[in-house]
Amino acid sequence: MELRHLKYFAKVAQLRSVSKAAIALNITQPALSRQIKDLEREVGYILFDRTPRGVTVTAAGAGLYRHCETVFAQVDRIPEVLRTASQNREMLHVGVPQGLPYDWFLGLLQAVDVQVPTIALTLHEATTDEQWQMLQSRLVDVALLHREAPEAGGSMLLMKQAIGVAVKADSPLARLAEVGLAELDGLSVMAHAVGEIAAEEIRLRAAATTAGVTMQWVFRRFSEHSGLIAVTSKVDAVLLTESSAARHLPDWVWTPVRAERDPSFDLAIRTWATWNEPQTAHVDALLTVMRAQARPRG
Incomplete structure (x- = not known):
């Protein structure tokens, strides 16, 4: 099996048409059909169901298509791998979510450079759910998740960030030292969408219900346009962390949410470092540095 066979297959699966894929690949349709049939014969599975309107991937084809993403990503990394190896350094890929403090990352990078100069870190920004998939596919060596991942080889609590409220400077809430959910009753409140920080929407709605307040929720995935x-x-x-407020809403005033006696009001964002076992010596060294940089109590 050659890489080009997988590229041909992936293009057909993407476009769901051999003829359209042939045009995109700049080869003839009969030649592409032969390549697909050769690939099916080699792997021993039918990858496409042929229909009058084109093709659809079979269950086996869908599995191969998902795996192709990993294969192509690893191939794309070859120049970076060679460059790092030529410097006698080991490249480690670390998945990171939005919202972690910039100063924490900077301190981690500086500590790694000093304590483990044989490591070269490459960061990949992705949501918790996306990172979990990347970790399982071994596209990242360490994932920083906003939830404690089940079935993980290893997991370590890195930090706890307080949730606060960002408001415009002329808002009455801007004058408060801290804000409780009661002060948000009847207001329109924006927060992270599910998938950005796993299950935050469910948790926030439950906390508001428990507090007996009603808010008009606007859930969005935070980005440069937040x-x-x-x-x-x-x-x-x-509702967001102080570091996210500084990044997305620099002209707004951020105030921490008041802690409540009921544990259900603990809206802090926790971040865990998660990795596959067995871990390599370089991953172990990175985790040692991370452990020293941890802020588990916020």
Whole structure:
């Protein structure tokens, strides 16, 4: 099996048409059909069901298509791997979610450079759910997740970040030292969407219900345009960490959410470092540095 066979297969699976894929690949349709049949014969599975309107992937084909993403990603990394290896350094891929403090990352990178100069870190920004898939596919060596991953080889709590409320400077809430959920009753509040920080939507709705308050929720995946989304949605407040507020809403005032006696009101964002076992010596060295940089109590 050659890499080009997988590229041909992936293009047909993407376009769901041999003829369209042939045009995109700049080869003839009969030649592409032969390549696909050769691949099916070699792997021993039918990869496509032929229909009058084109093709659809079989269950086996869908599995191969998902695996191709991993194969192509590893191939794309070859120049970086060679460059790092030529410097006698081991490249480690680390998945990171949005919202972690910039100063923490900078301190981690500086500590790694000093303590483990044989490591070269490459960061991949992705949501918790995306990182979990990348970890299982071994596209990252260490994933930083906003939930403690089940079935993980290893997991370590890295930090706990307080949730706060960002409001415009002229908001009455901007004058408070801390904000409780009661102060948000009846307001329009924006927060992270599910998938950005796993299950936060469910947790926030449950906390509001327990507190007996009603909010008009606006759930969005936070991005470089979060400030514009907050303005156009005309929200009164945004629930997020202080580091996220500094990044997305630099002109707004951030105030921590008041701690409540009920444990259900613990809305802090926790981040775990997660890795596959058995871990390599370089991964173990990185985790040692991370452990020293951990802020598990916020």
